[in-house]
Amino acid sequence: MGQLRWGTPDALRGLLCELVSWRSMTLTEGEREFPFKVQAKLKELQYFQDNQDKLALHNVDLGRRFLTALYKDEEEKKDTIVLISHFDTVSTEEYGDLEEYAYQPEKLTKLLFDRIDELHADVQADLRSGQYLFGRGTMDMKMGLAMHMGLLEKAAAEKWPINLLLLTVPDEEVNSSGMRAAVIKLLELKEEFDLEYKLFLNGEPVFSQEPGDRSYYVYSGSIGKIMPSALFYGKETHVGEPLSGITAPYIASFLTQQMEWNLSLQEKEKGETTPLPVTLLQKDLRLEYSVQTPYRSAALYNVFLMKRNAEEIMEIFERIAQDAAGACNESYRSICLKQSVKPVGKVGVLRFNDLQSYAIRKLGHDLVEKLKAEVQANTAWDDREKSLRMADSLMIECQELAPAIVLMFAPPYYPAVNSSEDGLIIRCVQYVSEKALEKFSLPVKQVHYFNGISDLSYVNYQDDGEGWTAFKANTPVWGSSYTIPFDAMAKLQAPVLNIGPFGKDAHKRTERLHLKNAFDEVPQLVEGMIKMLASSACQFSSR
Numbered sequence: 001m002g003q004l005r006w007g008t009p010d011a012l013r014g015l016l017c018e019l020v021s022w023r024s025m026t027l028t029e030g031e032r033e034f035p036f037k038v039q040a041k042l043k044e045l046q047y048f049q050d051n052q053d054k055l056a057l058h059n060v061d062l063g064r065r066f067l068t069a070l071y072k073d074e075e076e077k078k079d080t081i082v083l084i085s086h087f088d089t090v091s092t093e094e095y096g097d098l099e100e101y102a103y104q105p106e107k108l109t110k111l112l113f114d115r116i117d118e119l120h121a122d123v124q125a126d127l128r129s130g131q132y133l134f135g136r137g138t139m140d141m142k143m144g145l146a147m148h149m150g151l152l153e154k155a156a157a158e159k160w161p162i163n164l165l166l167l168t169v170p171d172e173e174v175n176s177s178g179m180r181a182a183v184i185k186l187l188e189l190k191e192e193f194d195l196e197y198k199l200f201l202n203g204e205p206v207f208s209q210e211p212g213d214r215s216y217y218v219y220s221g222s223i224g225k226i227m228p229s230a231l232f233y234g235k236e237t238h239v240g241e242p243l244s245g246i247t248a249p250y251i252a253s254f255l256t257q258q259m260e261w262n263l264s265l266q267e268k269e270k271g272e273t274t275p276l277p278v279t280l281l282q283k284d285l286r287l288e289y290s291v292q293t294p295y296r297s298a299a300l301y302n303v304f305l306m307k308r309n310a311e312e313i314m315e316i317f318e319r320i321a322q323d324a325a326g327a328c329n330e331s332y333r334s335i336c337l338k339q340s341v342k343p344v345g346k347v348g349v350l351r352f353n354d355l356q357s358y359a360i361r362k363l364g365h366d367l368v369e370k371l372k373a374e375v376q377a378n379t380a381w382d383d384r385e386k387s388l389r390m391a392d393s394l395m396i397e398c399q400e401l402a403p404a405i406v407l408m409f410a411p412p413y414y415p416a417v418n419s420s421e422d423g424l425i426i427r428c429v430q431y432v433s434e435k436a437l438e439k440f441s442l443p444v445k446q447v448h449y450f451n452g453i454s455d456l457s458y459v460n461y462q463d464d465g466e467g468w469t470a471f472k473a474n475t476p477v478w479g480s481s482y483t484i485p486f487d488a489m490a491k492l493q494a495p496v497l498n499i500g501p502f503g504k505d506a507h508k509r510t511e512r513l514h515l516k517n518a519f520d521e522v523p524q525l526v527e528g529m530i531k532m533l534a535s536s537a538c539q540f541s542s543r
Helices: 009-021 029-042 046-050 093-101 105-118 121-129 138-158 177-192 248-259 310-338 352-363 365-376 383-397 423-440 469-474 486-491 515-534
Strands: 055-059 065-071 079-086 132-134 163-169 196-202 216-219 224-233 278-284 296-305 348-351 404-414 444-447 496-498 512-514
Touching: 009 105, 009 138, 009 515, 029 055, 029 065, 029 138, 046 138, 055 177, 065 138, 065 177, 079 138, 079 177, 079 515, 093 105, 105 121, 105 132, 121 132, 132 515, 138 163, 138 512, 138 515, 163 177, 177 196, 177 486, 196 423, 196 515, 216 423, 216 496, 224 248, 224 310, 224 383, 248 278, 248 296, 248 310, 296 383, 310 348, 310 404, 310 469, 348 352, 352 365, 352 383, 352 404, 352 469, 365 383, 383 404, 404 469, 423 444, 423 496, 423 515, 512 515
Parallel strands: 079 163, 079 196, 196 496, 216 444, 348 404
Antiparallel strands: 055 065, 065 163, 132 512, 224 296, 224 404, 278 296
């Protein structure tokens, strides 16, 4: 066996710094170029020079691609572990005058000493310790990719008796377009190379649960996220005659107050609790100032999931909206009564699916599709804006339904996934816990739902009924610019696990990675776990 390129902590550190230097913010040219650079890097390995068919790029959208690299056991075993990562990062404006160094971890870490007094005490302590490397993507999540590349190289060199499929994707930070596209390819590769997926192993970073927390966590699931959204359609009037209409912000205020921090949308499972729902966006849909009262506005609400599906969320959302509409109507009626004015109507509640069905009956299918296509053609709008604008376009043609709250979903949607009860996962967690304590005196705790949201949401999909169909029916952009391959996801039946490097402050200018944990502890633990699973003494059956 020749010398490994990434077989030591120092070599792995060098690889990470090179990956970080390849700028790959979501929706930039760097994101489009990144997988080509990874492909070129992996082509340096003898294994992929000899097996060129096992290293490939695949189309996503907008010129973006994801990469797959398969090490296949020479004895043609079927058992396969899929190593999942994403290579896009969030932007870097918060670095200020240090922005050009955000992608140079070694230099940035040194430069931060010059302004250490500007940093929070916790950051100062970590910087002085010499145990952290700073920079955009060091923690989230190019270290996960670097570790997987090192594992792939070692498996090929040492001929591990198990298959490893490295999958690294773009766009995890916005819409997970990369992972949603990869689902179909995973099924195709399964057939092409006769693979049996036994474990989906992500390398997202480990977050401290509270200040000063130094425990190391492994995650046996990933939290879900969905965005119930609303179009508020009032009745326009001149500001000189305010009660001759009803403003959209007035209607919206009742729903937003009831949605924000609503306990009925919080879930508790296995001793863990989802964060409370909050408003992500609330705005007027007018594009210019006017003394006409604002009668069209919209809001997006963030809801986290553990067990619930889209239909269950829509039902709760609808009940909350009906309560909000009732309170709004009562308040409005009371004001009108005091002012001796006849109300312009009662605020109703309907789902987008109901609005669309009504519009088709009134306008015809072709005109409805034309209105939606005109919105879709606006390249300046993202999927969230397009969702709101499609509902708005239909309501403009169906104003007899106003005043109304139109309920819908806006992308993205991350179904929750959990494998805590799976026998294979129980063994993996036990192995990592015992070895971490034994070799590194590192306490390990299991978390059932990774709370940072991850691409694991798109594998091992479980739904006894058709809970996802409410999402399909009530997402205006479904089938045009946004889809989720639910049926294909359900065929990727294997447990999920997330084991990644410890770090702090993801998405902040003080994003940093713990050196010993990232380059020494975690790679050893994951390697040992994979070898344990591959050994004849431990078969993959999770029963």
